[in-house]
Amino acid sequence: MLSRSRTLPSRIHHGIIEERHDVKHYLQVEVQPKKPTEAEKAINILSNYSKCFDDDGRSKRTGTFWTASAHIITAVIGSGVLSLAWSVAQLGWIAGPLVMLLFALVNLYTSNLLTLCYRTTDSVTGHRNYTYMEAVKNILGGRKVKISGLIQYFNLFGIAIGYTIAASVSMMAIKRSNCYHKSHGEDPCHMSSNGYMITFGTAEVIFSQIPDFDQVWWLSIVAAIMSFTYSSVGLGLDIGKVAENRSFKGSLTGISIGTVTQAGTVTDTQKIWRSMQALGAMAFAYSFSIILIEIQDTIKSPPAEFKTMRKATVLSVAVTTVFYLLCGCMGYAAFGDNAPGNLLTGFGFYNPYWLLDIANFAIVVHLVGAYQNMQVFCQPLFAFVEKWCARKWAKNGFVTSEYKIAVPFLGVYQLNLFRLVCRTGFVLSTTIIAMLMPFFNDVVGILGAFGFWPLTVYFPIDMYISQRKIPRWSNRWLGLQLLSFTCLIVSVVAAVGSMAGVVLDLKTYKPFKTSY
Numbered sequence: 001m002l003s004r005s006r007t008l009p010s011r012i013h014h015g016i017i018e019e020r021h022d023v024k025h026y027l028q029v030e031v032q033p034k035k036p037t038e039a040e041k042a043i044n045i046l047s048n049y050s051k052c053f054d055d056d057g058r059s060k061r062t063g064t065f066w067t068a069s070a071h072i073i074t075a076v077i078g079s080g081v082l083s084l085a086w087s088v089a090q091l092g093w094i095a096g097p098l099v100m101l102l103f104a105l106v107n108l109y110t111s112n113l114l115t116l117c118y119r120t121t122d123s124v125t126g127h128r129n130y131t132y133m134e135a136v137k138n139i140l141g142g143r144k145v146k147i148s149g150l151i152q153y154f155n156l157f158g159i160a161i162g163y164t165i166a167a168s169v170s171m172m173a174i175k176r177s178n179c180y181h182k183s184h185g186e187d188p189c190h191m192s193s194n195g196y197m198i199t200f201g202t203a204e205v206i207f208s209q210i211p212d213f214d215q216v217w218w219l220s221i222v223a224a225i226m227s228f229t230y231s232s233v234g235l236g237l238d239i240g241k242v243a244e245n246r247s248f249k250g251s252l253t254g255i256s257i258g259t260v261t262q263a264g265t266v267t268d269t270q271k272i273w274r275s276m277q278a279l280g281a282m283a284f285a286y287s288f289s290i291i292l293i294e295i296q297d298t299i300k301s302p303p304a305e306f307k308t309m310r311k312a313t314v315l316s317v318a319v320t321t322v323f324y325l326l327c328g329c330m331g332y333a334a335f336g337d338n339a340p341g342n343l344l345t346g347f348g349f350y351n352p353y354w355l356l357d358i359a360n361f362a363i364v365v366h367l368v369g370a371y372q373n374m375q376v377f378c379q380p381l382f383a384f385v386e387k388w389c390a391r392k393w394a395k396n397g398f399v400t401s402e403y404k405i406a407v408p409f410l411g412v413y414q415l416n417l418f419r420l421v422c423r424t425g426f427v428l429s430t431t432i433i434a435m436l437m438p439f440f441n442d443v444v445g446i447l448g449a450f451g452f453w454p455l456t457v458y459f460p461i462d463m464y465i466s467q468r469k470i471p472r473w474s475n476r477w478l479g480l481q482l483l484s485f486t487c488l489i490v491s492v493v494a495a496v497g498s499m500a501g502v503v504l505d506l507k508t509y510k511p512f513k514t515s516y
Helices: 038-048 065-076 079-115 132-139 143-182 194-208 213-245 268-285 289-296 305-338 353-392 417-436 440-468 475-506
Strands: 010-013 016-019 402-407 411-416
Touching: 065 213, 065 289, 065 305, 079 213, 079 268, 079 289, 079 305, 079 440, 079 475, 132 143, 132 289, 132 440, 143 194, 143 353, 143 417, 143 440, 194 353, 194 417, 213 305, 213 353, 268 440, 268 475, 289 305, 289 440, 353 417, 411 417, 440 475
Parallel strands: none
Antiparallel strands: 010 016, 402 411
């Protein structure tokens, strides 16, 4: 209807119709609204969303560019930073920083492709994919879903092993440091890491029984703070060591032939293996693809989620790369060919030992939280196994029955014996393997090599090609396939080098009897 004006015929005043004789009467014509086209519906669809819910019926997302950037940075900067000084030492001052920058660029590019896969068919109004696995399922489907799942779960299983090794080494470093100072340097304080691995595994058994991760949301915040704490301490001590040496150690081509290490004297062949292994360690430091879609699922819209996520990815990778270059290069400058596999164990038992204790304690706390974060991605696997067994043995009380246990100050806990055994078995298996092969650098190299090509490169590129319907043998298709093939070669080379490292270390170490 037209808005009321002097042209309207009559009006009601206190219940009496008042005629307007001083104006002309006009016939009012009601304009029929124009039926919107499909294109207009798509453009205006965001305006029809509820103030409380998004288009998928879930609560309104509140994430921003800054929160997404913070999530990525805290997810990336972790235990992988501890091996970067060793990696740069194997490659030298030219290849070391250059390879790190190349890994950063590849991760940045493929991450941008992956952000477009958060929604299926249309990157603005399409169906949301809440996880990496779901994106593969909805876009690629078929066998690739199972292959992706196997790789992802195997990678997570390996990460759990790496976390167990790193945490035990840090706990042992605190004990040895205090022992060394109490004896004034007279006691070498040799000890086994097995007890510390069992302690870490016991803690993770308890955390693994928590059915809903939102009950321990605070653990992720604490873990993020701890990761920045020990990384910053390591960088600061590197700078202090360089200042003490009054020179930058290292060479343009990396570790020298004939250098004596814990695994023996470096030969020509070993230098090649170690250089190849360094590629895997660097790849592991940038592994965050499997959680990128989960982070993107927290971002509000408009603007479209992929636009915000792209900006967040650029900032996060830039900040992380600068930090990694500082840690890796300053560690190499401080120690040269003797750069340790674990940055915070390379300072020995020298002052300030209390600061090293704080940093190693921060590593342990961070890895407890990171291990629990890692188990969140295994929840679908746990759920699948538990539900399948519940259907298979529906009448078996061991599998299906739940017992209420009152926990002081925490309320009632629903105990399921099968869940207890299943998840405890997961932690137990990772702990035993860590005790069999307590080689931090080798495990990190294998994980980086195994996860880099399929999870960071192949599936994001394949999903992007399918989503955008890029024609085969077109220039863009050829370019993407060339990138994927090159990264496959890098992964294979890194895997071979890391496996060779395991073989060399097994000649020195004895399973379950390793002491430091």
